[in-house]
Amino acid sequence: MTEPESAGLPRTDPLAAVSPLDGRYASRTEPLVPYASESALMRARVEVEVEYLIALADLDATDVTLDESTREVLRALYAAFDADDARLVKQIERDGTAEYAATNHDVKAVEYFLRVRLAERLSDAEHLFPWIHFGLTSEDVNNLAQRLLVKGASEEVLLPALGEVRDALVEMAHEHRALPMLARTHGQPATPTTFGKEMAVYAARLGRATGRIRRATDSLAGKLAGASGVYAAHVAAYPDVDWRAFSKSFVERFGFEHQSLSTQVNPCDDLAELFDALRGANNALLDLDRDMWLYVSDRYLGQETVEGETGSSTMPHKVNPIDFENSEGNLSKANSDLTFLADYVTTSRLQRDLSDSTVKRNVGAAFAHSLIGYGKTETGLSKVVPNEQVMREELESTPEILGEAVQTILRREGDTDAYERVKALTRGRRVTLSDLHDLFAELDVSEAVRDELTALTPSGYVGVAAALADDVDTDLNIDVDEME
Known part of the structure; x- marks a missing residue:
């Protein structure tokens, strides 16, 4: 078989990407890189390990001491974590270094990475080595690191993107509050509405959905309880320390609720709730995408043409609702992934199996498909213009x-x-x-x-639709209050 020419592309070239998330849509998914990439996970693990070491030093029972300058050095390891650091972690995992053999274990590689970097920066670093990852199992680090990334992605990327779609819908609701339009139920002519009121419905739905996402994000829970969730190694080393209180304090410093009862793994019911909340927002937008597609098909909505854009390879006149179609496809893929993730991460064989490890690496992909969908819906909304004449003519003819x-x-x-x-x-x-x-x-x-x-007329038979379009402000304020 002849090798495809594309195989000669550099692996970092988007054209060589296996997934469209890192290829065709790389510019759209870039905001998630600090939260969904392998480098981001490495950095988050370093943060958990460093903060844990500092927390141990703050216990009177332990022999580890850290002055302020050493604490600054430690925290700089994750605050300034860069590409060279990520490459070193990966090297330790796969190939090893002069000091350490290959670990074939990603969390153990982070532990050795900390040793290497501290040895470079501190003359007496070796006295800290026994305390790095002291009494921990990998899941203690991973579950906190993963939630740091999930929380950041939700708060810094997904929720703002949803907010922009919601704002666009609110603007349309206000602008077209009184524009009468034939409604359809079961696809048949039904009691008229206004275009603004229909947009207000989706804005309100999205407001409530983002409120659920915010609450789920705020309810993320972390565990730090050792290999079987019983603090056995910690208690063996320091039986007089209240390790449950220590764990609670440590987990809460990251902004998470404390998962006091667990096996080796965090049960992940909190992640499942967040995935379900995201799916709810995506479902609202899927409903919107399909309705907007139908409005375009019925000529209720016109689409602004984009210079240089082609609608069909053979029909020059075509202006297709491609943004709503693209959003529909990506949100459907995201929801498939989110449903799978919510079902899968809450299960484990007895104390632990590694099947969830590879699955959790795909959380970022589900978020990425969601983000693409949000952006495409917003773009689609920015291109459509209500065709008032068509709306009124069809309404009056029915x-x-x-x-x-x-x-x-x-x-x-x-x-x-x-x-x-x-x-x-x-x-x-x-x-x-x-x-x-x-x-x-x-x-x-x-x-x-x-x-x-x-005196009855079709265009006048819209009830209080215009006032309902105005009510979207109240609905959104309620949702925002619930989110705070």
Whole structure:
């Protein structure tokens, strides 16, 4: 078999990427690199190990002492963690160094990395070596490091991106609050609404969804309890120390709740809740993407053309709703991954198995597909313009939707056959306003009621839709308060 020419590309070239997340969409997923890359996980592990060493030094029972300058050196190891540091960790894991054989273990490689870097920076570094990773199991480090990254990705990348989509929807809700539009239920003409009110619905849904994400992020829980969750090694070394209190204090310094009961692994129910919350936001946006696609298809929405953009390789006239379609695909992929992750990370064979390790490395991919979807939805919203003429023409040409108003007013007047009378005229038929007016002329009602019925128009039959579009501000304020 002839080797493909693409195999000659540098591995770092986006065109050689196995996943589109690091290839075609690399510029869109770049904000997640500080939270989803392997280098980011290494840096977070270093942070946990360093802070743990400092916390041990603060215990009166231990023999480790750290002056302020040494603490600064330690904290600089993660604060200034760079590409050279990441490469050294990987070298220790895969190939080893002059001092250390290859570990084939990513967390052990971080422990030895700390030894190497401290030896370079401190003349008496060796007295600290026994205290690095003292009494810990890898999961004690990993579960905290992973949550540091998940928390950062949620707070610094995903929630702001969702906020931008929500803001765009709020703006559209306000701008088009009173623009009447035929609604459809079961795909059939239904009671009119306004375009602004429909956008307000999605803005409110997204506001509530982001509130759930925020609460799930704030409820992340960490464990630090040793190889079987019983602090056995810690107690063996220092039986008089209250290690449960120490663990609680240590976990909470990272902003996490303390997981007091665990096996070797953190049960991860907190991560499952966050994944489910993200899926809820994604589902709201999937619903929006599909509705906007249909509005474009019905010509309710026009799309601004982009200079140099091609809609079809053969049909020059095409302006496709590609952003909503792209968002739909990425959010669907994200939700598939998030569902799998939520189900998988909460299970473990007895105390521990490593099947979850490789699975958790894909959390960033689920977040990345979500982020692409958020950006594409926002771009799609920025390109669409309501076609008021089309909306009004179709609405006025569908007067049968007034049947609901007519039969409801007649019921008010005591007509027990009101529904059946209007149904006989309108169900499954196209009618005109004249047909309705002929019906009104035959009714045994007062002239005031007849005038009330005759005054009905499709474009005026929107209830309080415009006011509901304004209510989105109140809904969002409530959600923001819940998030704080």
